[in-house]
Amino acid sequence: MDREDRQIPAPADVPSDRPQSARDFLTGIAGARRSVLWYETFSDRSDPAARAILRRVLSRAEASKTAQVAVRVRPEENDEVAMGRARAAIAAGWQGAFFDMQRDLTGGDAPSNRPGFVDAARRLGLDTDRFTDDLTSGRTRRRVAEDLALAQRSGTARGPLLFIDGRRYSGVLDEAALTEALERPLGLRLRTASADFFEWAASGGLVLIVATLAALAVVNLGWHEGYERLRQSVVSLGWNDAIFALSVEQWVNDGLMTVFFLIVGIEIKREVVAGELSNPSRAALPIAAALGGMIVPALIYAAINLGQDTVHGWGVPMATDIAFTLGLLALLGRRVPASLRVLVSALAIADDLGAILVIAVFYSSGIAFGPLVVAAAILAAMVGLNRARVYALWPYVLLGLLLWAAVFAGGLHATLAGVLTALAIPSRKPAAVHGVAAQTAELMRAEAERAETGEGFANQSVERLTEIVDRLREPGVHLQKTLENWTSFLILPLFAFFNTGILLAGSGFAPFSAPSLGVILGLVVGKPVGICLAAFVVLRAGWATKSDEVTWRHLIGAGCLAGIGFTMSIFIADAAFDGPALDGVKIGVLLASTVSAAIGLGILWEARPAERKGTT
Structure with a gap:
């Protein structure tokens, strides 16, 4: 493929995942229930059995008048035979014989050179002189280049690239599976809709909002007593005379949230071992920004509450809700550069690590050394398994449950067990x-x-x-994938529901009270100021670098979004306060998170990426 052809862009008015009747080579009836777009490679390396399955299924769909099929070309640029076949198919297409030529060029004795292509055109009854001219004509070469650019825009995975009704088919190349994808029964539609929702970056944040609004509605519309009875209901586990009992709220906050912190721990470990936090030059900026985003809000809160009993709540405005922050960045799409999302993700993970340490050190009470000795022994056993290269997950999960019980009995915050379990799970390089x-x-x-x-x-x-x-992934990644949706769509919403049911009419919330004001100013003002100030210092000193496409406006907007404390701030508040004071602080967190989200989205909505040059 010539250099000039490579520079031809994808047509802006042509979708990469749906046929365009005015442009594409089509077969089947217009207005059929399904539209299919197939990118043909014309490669000898493609599995002929897979191509035959695809052709049979599509032929049946055309015959039953249920699908209209369009085919574009996608030869590999360094495969001259495939490139020649693609041009031959398009040259035949100018005479209305694209699909006949495609069949001849992908069979067992498919021609691979110019004379063979001309012979194929002659057998099809085409005007061979015109076909020969079209083989190397500008419009044929341009069509190939455009199809390649469209394929590049829609996905570059090798093998068959197929779209059904604008959705990329990623299932098995099996006749039954393909037929089902074309027929779209109710079960498939439900699976598709749920997969789309789960994969939507903002879905976790949306479910949290729904859970929060549901809790507020239940409590403030007359069901406060029932809500409190449910939250304080005791659930017991027992064996003979031994009974372990916790309220529903405690099971959620101390039990289920341990799974959330397990996933956080896995993410932290992965970032430190092989991610953004593994390279000192790349890690310096997010770590410094995270520290600034924790220290400044804590100082603001402490200054406002100095000399009062509420000063111990300084940890509340330090936290960032990573699900909400990254979800809102995803909603902004191309308005924010990809490098900003990477930076904010690393920053939020470093922030989570800081929050975990704060909870463990400053918000644990009633320390009992006997159970902590047992916890240390269990942790040592897990480390021993790690050192022995035991990669099976079940021993770590089982010991993690025992570790949770020991940490809980020892007076440390039980969720610390999740992080320690994550750190004990072994890492290894992916298979070659x-x-x-x-x-x-x-x-x-x-x-x-x-x-x-x-x-x-x-x-x-x-x-x-x-x-x-x-073997393709680390053990921790497999565990994370198993638990991720349960955490995002069950555990965190349950946490939000059982911790945000605040009776607004009788809460006595005073936005200018020291705890509430400290939380609000800490999150809304302290977060962006601390993040940007720390970033400025390390960048000015030459200790860190940032991508040129990330501007200071981007950093300020991201700093504001980091002020969405929500679940993490409420989690720390629950450890620091109780009674009416806790309700007031929770309302402050919700208010500050809402304001931070609105300001951050407003700033980033108007931001434009700087010209990409490298890093500074």
């Missing part, structure tokens, strides 16, 4: 890609030969594939 690819290819080749004789997939092969998949 080439070795895994070769092993998988050999395994699947053997299974394809078995399939020719009518045999099913061997159980042993399934087990080996499972082992390969497990």
Whole structure:
């Protein structure tokens, strides 16, 4: 492919995931229930069986008048044979024979050079002189370049690239699965809708808002007593005479939230071992910004509450709700550069680490050394498993449960057990890609030969594939993926529901009381000031770098979004306060988080990325 062709952009008015009738080569009836867009590679390396399955399913859909199919070309740029076939198919398309030529160019004896293409055109009854001219014409080369640019815009994964009704098909290349994707039964539609919602970056924050509004509505619309009875209901675990009893609120705050902190711990460890926090030059800016964003709000709160009993609540405005902050950044889309999202993600993780340390050191009470000795022994056993390279997850989960009980009995905040368990789970480098690819290819080749004789997939092969998949990621990542949706869509909403049910009419909330004012100013003012001031210092001193596409306006807006304390601030408030004072501080957190979100979104909505040059 020539350099000039590579510079041809994707047409701005052509969608990359849906056919365009005025441009694309189409087959089937217009107005069919399904629209299908297929990017054909024309490569000999493509699996002919997969291509045959795809062609059979699409042919049946066309015959039943349920789908209209468009095909674009996507040859690899360094595959001259595939590039020639793509141009030949398009040249035939100018004479209305694209699909016939596509079939001839992807069969068992497909031509691979110019004479072969001309012979194929002659067999199809095309004007060979016109076909020969079109093979190298400017419009043919431009169409190939445009299709490649459109494919690049929609996804660059190798293998078949297929869109059904504008949605990329990522399922198995199996006739039953493809047919189901085209028929779209109710079960598939429900799975698709739920997957879309779970994958939407802002969905976790939306569910938290709904849970918070539900709690406020229940309490303030006449069901306050029932809400309190439910929250204080005791749930017990017992064995003979031994009984362990906690209220529903405690089970959520001290029990389920441990799972949330387990995931936070896994994220922290991954960032420190192999992420943004693993490189000192890249880690300096988010770590400094996180420290500034914790110290300044704490100082503001302490200054306002100096000399009062409420001064111990200085940890409340230090925290950032990572789910809300990153969710709002995702909603801004291309208005914010990707490097800003990476920076804020690393900053929020460093902030979480600081919040965990604050909770463990300053908001634990009634220390009992006997259970803590047991906790230390359990942790030592987990470290021993780590050192012995035991990668199975179940021993760490089992010991983590025992660690939770010991930490809880020892007077430390029980959620610390989640973080310690995450740190004990071993890390290892992912498997070598080439070795895994070769092993998988050999395994699947053997299974394809078995399939020719009518045999099913061997159980042993399934087990080996499972082992390969497990080896592609660290054990902690697999655990995180298993628990992530449960945390985002059940545990955190339950926490929000049972901790934000505040009776507004009788709360006696005073925004200018020392605790409330300290929390509000700490989050709304202290967070952006601390983050930006710390960033300025380390950048000016040359201790850190930032991408040129991240402007100071971006940093200020991100600093304001970091003032969304919500779940983390409420969590610390619950450890620091009780009674009416706790309700007042919670209202302050909700108010400050709302104001911070509005200011941050307003600033970033009008921001524009700086010209990308590198890092400074």
